[in-house]
Amino acid sequence: MTDFTYYAPTEVVFGKNSEEKIGKLVRKYGGTKVLVHYGGQSAVRSGLLDKVCAQLEAEGIAYVKLGGVVPNPRVSLVRKGIELCRKEGVDFLLAVGGGSVIDSMKAISIGVPYEGDVWDFYTRKAFNTECLPTSCVLTIPAAGSEMSNGSVITNDEGNIKKDYCIDEFRCKFAIMNPERTFTLPAYQTACGVTDMMMHTMERYFSHEDDMEITSAISEAVLRTAKQQAFVALSNPEDYEARTQLMWTGSLAHNDLTGCGTSGDWATHMIEHELSGMFDVSHGAGLAAVWGSWARYVYKLRPTRFARYAVNVMDVPVDFRDPEATALAGIEATERFFHAIGMPVSIPELIGRPATEEEMQKMAQMCTDGDTHTVGVFKELTSADVLEIYRAANR
Numbered sequence: 001m002t003d004f005t006y007y008a009p010t011e012v013v014f015g016k017n018s019e020e021k022i023g024k025l026v027r028k029y030g031g032t033k034v035l036v037h038y039g040g041q042s043a044v045r046s047g048l049l050d051k052v053c054a055q056l057e058a059e060g061i062a063y064v065k066l067g068g069v070v071p072n073p074r075v076s077l078v079r080k081g082i083e084l085c086r087k088e089g090v091d092f093l094l095a096v097g098g099g100s101v102i103d104s105m106k107a108i109s110i111g112v113p114y115e116g117d118v119w120d121f122y123t124r125k126a127f128n129t130e131c132l133p134t135s136c137v138l139t140i141p142a143a144g145s146e147m148s149n150g151s152v153i154t155n156d157e158g159n160i161k162k163d164y165c166i167d168e169f170r171c172k173f174a175i176m177n178p179e180r181t182f183t184l185p186a187y188q189t190a191c192g193v194t195d196m197m198m199h200t201m202e203r204y205f206s207h208e209d210d211m212e213i214t215s216a217i218s219e220a221v222l223r224t225a226k227q228q229a230f231v232a233l234s235n236p237e238d239y240e241a242r243t244q245l246m247w248t249g250s251l252a253h254n255d256l257t258g259c260g261t262s263g264d265w266a267t268h269m270i271e272h273e274l275s276g277m278f279d280v281s282h283g284a285g286l287a288a289v290w291g292s293w294a295r296y297v298y299k300l301r302p303t304r305f306a307r308y309a310v311n312v313m314d315v316p317v318d319f320r321d322p323e324a325t326a327l328a329g330i331e332a333t334e335r336f337f338h339a340i341g342m343p344v345s346i347p348e349l350i351g352r353p354a355t356e357e358e359m360q361k362m363a364q365m366c367t368d369g370d371t372h373t374v375g376v377f378k379e380l381t382s383a384d385v386l387e388i389y390r391a392a393n394r
């Protein structure tokens with residue numbers, strides 16, 4: 001087991017009408033002037049945004065609004081948000097939306113007290129932990145940003161997608177009302193399920209497997225996401241299924257499934273280049289490359305993949321041949337992705353094969369020009385990453 005610190009300070013307020021507690025929560029955490037940050041249209045159409053603002057007004061808390069966050073959130077809007085917060089004297093941030101809105105809010109939170117350009121943090125030119133307090137009303141279970149320490153931002157110039165992770169980014173509170181996810185399109189529901197599964201799998205496929213409680217929690221998280229996906233896709237207004245998925249998404253990425261393991265994260269790094277370059281949904285990008293990553297690395301520890309195959313994917317165990325069981329588990333995962341409408345290759349993801357030049361560029365960017373490897377299960381060089389893109393391009 002790897003020694004660990006578990007830090008999950010976010011106050012989670014979960015259930016029907018939980019957004020009615022917003023005013024009191026903002027006050028509790030010291031907010032006096034709030035930036036309400038949101039995305040395209042979903043929170044406006046559903047009336048959620050108006051309800052959130054009404055709660056702030058009822059509590060006598062001043063606010064300004066900034067919408068327009070797009071999936072794969074852009075640094076250009078983050079910069080606008082920073083300017084707005086400075087001009088208006090904002091001291092507390094509230095995101096209404098999914099991972100993109102929450103990540104954009106986190107970037108604004110660190111940019112406000114910083115004199116330089118906020119992108120410096122994402123390129124590792126600057127390191128700082130001073131930021132405004134953050135909070136959210138979650139509308140899609142997926143990225144897990146509501147409890148995570150990460151923010152992933154895309155630079156509009158060059159479509160470069162980078163993350164910055166500090167504990168100070170963790171939300172003071174997260175409001176989660178599963179009813180708010182009834183309006184999710186099937187594709188976004190499936191992307192979310194894939195992402196929460198991948199957050200668990202990135203930690204599960206590690207070199208340490210002696211932390212039995214963590215392995216068992218991870219398998220429960222994965223089985224729950226898999227089962228409830230079908231229920232939510234067949235009936236988008238199934239409250240119980242939406243409930244399971246919403247909490248599963250948070251548990252998958254609040255580090256609970258990583259206690260005692262080192263984690264891998266190669267699939268995420270490989271995917272971030274795809275969503276940076278082609279502006280595709282993060283969850284779909286993960287589904288498109290995971291099988292190729294898994295086939296590239298599984299021989300390093302076939303027994304771990306075999307355990308996953310049996311305990312998560314219900315594959316019958318072949319005691320004489322763990323590699324065969326492992327491979328059957330990878331295939332079953334890809335069948336599952338297809339069954340929920342996810343791609344399992346780059347052509348399925350972007351509608352055409354990637355060119356060799358595009359794949360070489362992504363492999364270079366993924367390793368910052370071969371200055372570091374990605375992943376821990378197998379430390380991948382840019383040549384390895386390129387092979388994985390090529391395998392996923394068939």
Ligand code: NZQ
Pocket residue numbers: 039040041042043069070071072073097098099100101103139140141142143144145148149150151152180181182183184185188191192195253268282283
């Ligand atoms: O913009 P609107 O109109 O709100 O539409 C959104 C968006 O088009 C829509 N949506 C959200 N809630 C809805 C809804 N539509 C109808 N009803 C609702 N209730 O869904 C679309 C996707 O939203 P987005 O926020 O982009 O989804 P997600 O939560 O999957 O976030 C993806 C982003 O998070 C990053 C990803 O890279 C990507 O940029 N990640 C962030 C992480 C973190 N901070 O810890 C970790 C993840 O691994 C991930 O990298």
Ligand code: ZN
Pocket residue numbers: 143195198199268282
């Ligand atoms: Zn993810």
